[in-house]
Amino acid sequence: MFDVTRYAIAAQSIIDAGRFLYGQGWSPATSSNYSARIDDEHIAVTVSGRHKGQLVAGDVMVVDLDGNAVQSNARSSAETRLHTVLYQTFPEVGAVLHTHSVKATVLSRLLPAGKPLTLQGYELQKAFSGIDTHEAELTVPVFDNTQDIAALAQQTGDWFRQHPDQPGYLIRGHGLYTWGRTMSDCLRHVEAFEFLFECELETMRVRR
Amino acid sequence: MFDVTRYAIAAQSIIDAGRFLYGQGWSPATSSNYSARIDDEHIAVTVSGRHKGQLVAGDVMVVDLDGNAVQSNARSSAETRLHTVLYQTFPEVGAVLHTHSVKATVLSRLLPAGKPLTLQGYELQKAFSGIDTHEAELTVPVFDNTQDIAALAQQTGDWFRQHPDQPGYLIRGHGLYTWGRTMSDCLRHVEAFEFLFECELETMRVRR
Amino acid sequence: MFDVTRYAIAAQSIIDAGRFLYGQGWSPATSSNYSARIDDEHIAVTVSGRHKGQLVAGDVMVVDLDGNAVQSNARSSAETRLHTVLYQTFPEVGAVLHTHSVKATVLSRLLPAGKPLTLQGYELQKAFSGIDTHEAELTVPVFDNTQDIAALAQQTGDWFRQHPDQPGYLIRGHGLYTWGRTMSDCLRHVEAFEFLFECELETMRVRR
Amino acid sequence: MFDVTRYAIAAQSIIDAGRFLYGQGWSPATSSNYSARIDDEHIAVTVSGRHKGQLVAGDVMVVDLDGNAVQSNARSSAETRLHTVLYQTFPEVGAVLHTHSVKATVLSRLLPAGKPLTLQGYELQKAFSGIDTHEAELTVPVFDNTQDIAALAQQTGDWFRQHPDQPGYLIRGHGLYTWGRTMSDCLRHVEAFEFLFECELETMRVRR
Numbered sequence: 001m002f003d004v005t006r007y008a009i010a011a012q013s014i015i016d017a018g019r020f021l022y023g024q025g026w027s028p029a030t031s032s033n034y035s036a037r038i039d040d041e042h043i044a045v046t047v048s049g050r051h052k053g054q055l056v057a058g059d060v061m062v063v064d065l066d067g068n069a070v071q072s073n074a075r076s077s078a079e080t081r082l083h084t085v086l087y088q089t090f091p092e093v094g095a096v097l098h099t100h101s102v103k104a105t106v107l108s109r110l111l112p113a114g115k116p117l118t119l120q121g122y123e124l125q126k127a128f129s130g131i132d133t134h135e136a137e138l139t140v141p142v143f144d145n146t147q148d149i150a151a152l153a154q155q156t157g158d159w160f161r162q163h164p165d166q167p168g169y170l171i172r173g174h175g176l177y178t179w180g181r182t183m184s185d186c187l188r189h190v191e192a193f194e195f196l197f198e199c200e201l202e203t204m205r206v207r208r
Numbered sequence: 209m210f211d212v213t214r215y216a217i218a219a220q221s222i223i224d225a226g227r228f229l230y231g232q233g234w235s236p237a238t239s240s241n242y243s244a245r246i247d248d249e250h251i252a253v254t255v256s257g258r259h260k261g262q263l264v265a266g267d268v269m270v271v272d273l274d275g276n277a278v279q280s281n282a283r284s285s286a287e288t289r290l291h292t293v294l295y296q297t298f299p300e301v302g303a304v305l306h307t308h309s310v311k312a313t314v315l316s317r318l319l320p321a322g323k324p325l326t327l328q329g330y331e332l333q334k335a336f337s338g339i340d341t342h343e344a345e346l347t348v349p350v351f352d353n354t355q356d357i358a359a360l361a362q363q364t365g366d367w368f369r370q371h372p373d374q375p376g377y378l379i380r381g382h383g384l385y386t387w388g389r390t391m392s393d394c395l396r397h398v399e400a401f402e403f404l405f406e407c408e409l410e411t412m413r414v415r416r
Numbered sequence: 417m418f419d420v421t422r423y424a425i426a427a428q429s430i431i432d433a434g435r436f437l438y439g440q441g442w443s444p445a446t447s448s449n450y451s452a453r454i455d456d457e458h459i460a461v462t463v464s465g466r467h468k469g470q471l472v473a474g475d476v477m478v479v480d481l482d483g484n485a486v487q488s489n490a491r492s493s494a495e496t497r498l499h500t501v502l503y504q505t506f507p508e509v510g511a512v513l514h515t516h517s518v519k520a521t522v523l524s525r526l527l528p529a530g531k532p533l534t535l536q537g538y539e540l541q542k543a544f545s546g547i548d549t550h551e552a553e554l555t556v557p558v559f560d561n562t563q564d565i566a567a568l569a570q571q572t573g574d575w576f577r578q579h580p581d582q583p584g585y586l587i588r589g590h591g592l593y594t595w596g597r598t599m600s601d602c603l604r605h606v607e608a609f610e611f612l613f614e615c616e617l618e619t620m621r622v623r624r
Numbered sequence: 625m626f627d628v629t630r631y632a633i634a635a636q637s638i639i640d641a642g643r644f645l646y647g648q649g650w651s652p653a654t655s656s657n658y659s660a661r662i663d664d665e666h667i668a669v670t671v672s673g674r675h676k677g678q679l680v681a682g683d684v685m686v687v688d689l690d691g692n693a694v695q696s697n698a699r700s701s702a703e704t705r706l707h708t709v710l711y712q713t714f715p716e717v718g719a720v721l722h723t724h725s726v727k728a729t730v731l732s733r734l735l736p737a738g739k740p741l742t743l744q745g746y747e748l749q750k751a752f753s754g755i756d757t758h759e760a761e762l763t764v765p766v767f768d769n770t771q772d773i774a775a776l777a778q779q780t781g782d783w784f785r786q787h788p789d790q791p792g793y794l795i796r797g798h799g800l801y802t803w804g805r806t807m808s809d810c811l812r813h814v815e816a817f818e819f820l821f822e823c824e825l826e827t828m829r830v831r832r
Contacts, residue, residue, distance in 0.1 A: 028332070028335075028399045028400065028402075028403045029332060029335035029396045029397075029399040029400040029403060030335060030396060031331070031332055031335065051396075100331070100332065102403060102406045102407055102410060103410075105330065105331075105332070105403075105407055106407050106410045106411055106414075109329065109407075109411070110411070110414065110415075121733065121769075121796075121797045122729065122797050123655070123724070123729075123769055123795075123797055123798035123799070124652070124653060124655055124724065124729070127652075127653035127654060127655065133771060134769055134797060134798070145329075145331055145342055147341060171331075172329075173329045173330050173331055173342060174331035174342070175331070188653045188654060188675075189653075191652045191653040192652065192653040194652075195652045195653060195726060195729075198726045199726055199729055199730050199733075201410065201414060202726060202727075202730045202825065203730055203733070203734070204414040205413050205414050205621070205829050206730075206734065206825060206828040206829050207734075236540070236543075236607045236608065236610075236611045237540060237543035237604045237605075237607040237608040237611060238543060238604060239539070239540055239543065259604075308539070308540065310611060310614045310615055310618060311618075313538065313539075313540070313611075313615055314615050314618045314619055314622075317537065317615075317619070318619070318622065318623075353537075353539055353550055355549060379539075380537075381537045381538050381539055381550060382539035382550070383539070409618065409622060412622040413621050413622050413829070444748070444751075444815045444816065444818075444819045445748060445751035445812045445813075445815040445816040445819065446751060446812060447747070447748055447751065467812075516747070516748065518819060518822045518823055518826060519826075521746065521747075521748070521819075521823055522823050522826045522827055522830075525745065525823075525827070526827070526830065526831075561745075561747055561758055563757060587747075588745075589745045589746050589747055589758060590747035590758070591747070617826065617830060620830040621829050621830050
């Protein structure tokens with residue numbers, strides 16, 4: 001059984017995150033999904049298909065670590081297992097955000113199949129927990145989009161077990177997944193990724 | 209005779225839509241026009257030439273399905289028949305939005321005459337009612353601009369009777385038309401289109 | 417002598433215009449200047465060097481049609497005579513706005529010396545008073561920047577006496593001048609120009 | 625000993641600057657740092673790692689001109705000495721802002737090693753204190769990024785002692801440093817720089 005107060009706090013952090021992310025243009029047209037850990041066995045996650053800038057209490061439900069709804073008939077996000085695999089793999093993760101910006105979408109489609117996005121020389125890489133120099137190299141893998149979420153959860157879980165220091169990934173034509181110890185850290189990671197995506201695209205625009 | 213309360217509710221949805229769309233930069237300089245269905249025979253539609261981010265009650269009038277003003281001397285939008293032909297063709301449509309963004313305008317001018325905009329591989333295609341996979345192909349026809357609205361209403365009505373699953377169209381140098389069962393669905397469709405237009409333009413900017 | 421109430425109303429329209437224009441990013445770093453007609457002999461105009469998004473009552477002074485301060489020791493905008501020549505040339509003009517956007521600045525620098533910006537095929541050309549078709553051709557002359565304002569006032573006055581239907585001009589590396597019968601019309605003209613500038617630049621970006 | 629009221633006023637100017645700069649997108653993901661002079665020996669500066677759009681009183685500390693914390697155990701910004709060297713070199717400087725925009729980051733990475741950014745022909749150059757014509761040439765040096773702040777403080781101090789009229793500099797992949805007599809002047813300088821950076825990038829985007 002989960003603690004109701006902890007659920008309420010987790011849900012509020014998700015609602016507030018949605019207002020910010022939608023306002024930035026990173027969660028258009030009911031896309032995206034957000035989650036936050038309640039305890040070792042329970043995750044608060046957005047219900048499928050809601051407007052992310054206008055989330056209310058009833059738009060956040062509880063699932064277990066296999067993605068099954070707990071005490072609810074609501075349908076969780078179709079991608080819930082992409083969240084739960086991260087909570088299972090990394091016990092210290094407290095929040096996961098999937099956003100769907102133009103830049104993440106376009107960049108993921110421009111990268112050749114099998115090639116990750118690599119970033120180096122940006123001071124803002126230090127915004128990611130654990131990175132303390134601009135000389136480190138960030139690797140952002142790009143996974144092909146699919147309606148088979150179970151398979152994608154397996155793929156992403158495997159890759160990040162092997163590369164636990166990397167902070168996020170892209171799904172081709174679909175957006176970004178990133179996480180953090182707290183929702184605050186996770187939002188900072190999204191901001192940093194969107195900044196870096198824009199830097200890369202701007203560089204491509206002027207060098208074309 | 210139309211129900212006054214239903215008119216008032218339809219008008220309010222239009223006023224609210226205008227605040228949002230103008231705020232996004234998609235309805236500049238008194239451009240654009242919006243409508244919502246009142247009943248089988250009556251449509252609420254914006255009066256011609258009003259600032260779309262500052263609509264008030266008197267800026268929304270009633271027309272019949274031929275575009276004639278009902279109980280009003282006000283001049284409806286010059287393009288009213290582009291709205292009414294959709295309500296006639298699709299009984300389930302409850303709202304139609306014509307927006308006028310930079311991206312819709314530029315993209316429509318870049319496409320060669322007779323060629324539609326085709327979109328594929330974007331997860332956000334699923335934002336359109338009836339689409340459930342990123343592997344579907346969206347076809348967005350581009351019609352030449354004209355001051356002869358009756359002819360354009362005929363053209364668009366014919367095309368969409370043959371392609372009822374496609375969610376909208378462009379008028380060259382003039383903007384986007386899209387619709388939905390509710391105003392909420394329709395706004396989501398506009399957001400999705402603008403996202404996809406920007407993805408396409410961004411891809412064109414970075415590719416030689 | 418000017419009517420104090422008419423001055424106050426003109427000043428308020430300028431203050432409100434500044435909040436909007438600064439918020440759009442079109443009047444950065446204390447650039448720009450705005451004016452509105454009080455009567456046949458008096459113009460309200462922004463004092464030199466004030467933050468245009470934070471104008472208060474004391475930031476708007478009165479000048480005569482030669483640009484001389486009336487009942488004030490404040491320094492009017494350095495470019496006041498670019499405003500007064502328009503009020504002298506066109507008795508029906510009630511407001512003049514000089515804005516300083518990135519797009520106006522960049523476009524004006526890209527155009528070869530002596531060549532105007534010509535625009536055609538945009539439905540939004542109809543936002544300019546007197547234009548009723550997208551097939552008309554808009555001509556926007558570009559004047560070289562100079563610190564000799566008297567000479568530039570002469571140049572612009574002469575050109576628009578010969579082309580009274582054209583709605584505005586650019587100063588190279590310096591921005592846009594446009595006007596209208598009312599402040600509301602004038603703001604609509606600025607919005608339309610910025611939209612068209614962005615369309616032109618976007619087209620250049622993707623066609624490069 | 626510093627005057628507490630002067631500290632409070634300096635801190636408030638920093639907090640307000642942060643709200644504005646973060647809102648513009650120029651201080652993402654806890655990047656950036658800001659300072660203001662309290663007196664000849666004391667500087668108010670942002671504590672390391674705080675969200676710059678949500679600064680509160682406890683996020684601003686006091687340091688001396690060598691960057692040592694005064695009456696505090698908090699950790700000042702890692703780059704404090706890049707601020708203090710400016711207060712030492714220029715007694716009239718009252719505020720220093722380091723911002724971290726996409727445009728500053730990208731432009732600084734595009735410039736070849738050893739080459740400054742030179743700007744000419746922009747009317748908005750006059751936004752910088754001491755510049756009164758668009759025909760002047762602005763030189764913005766680009767220093768390589770480094771974790772050795774003492775060395776960079778030496779480098780920047782030396783360069784600006786030789787070029788006291790130039791208004792700011794870039795750190796490659798890291799952002800902009802600029803200053804002013806007051807926080808208000810300094811904010812105007814940041815706005816002017818970001819405008820000019822965008823003009824330069826836009827020109828590069830459209831030119832082959």
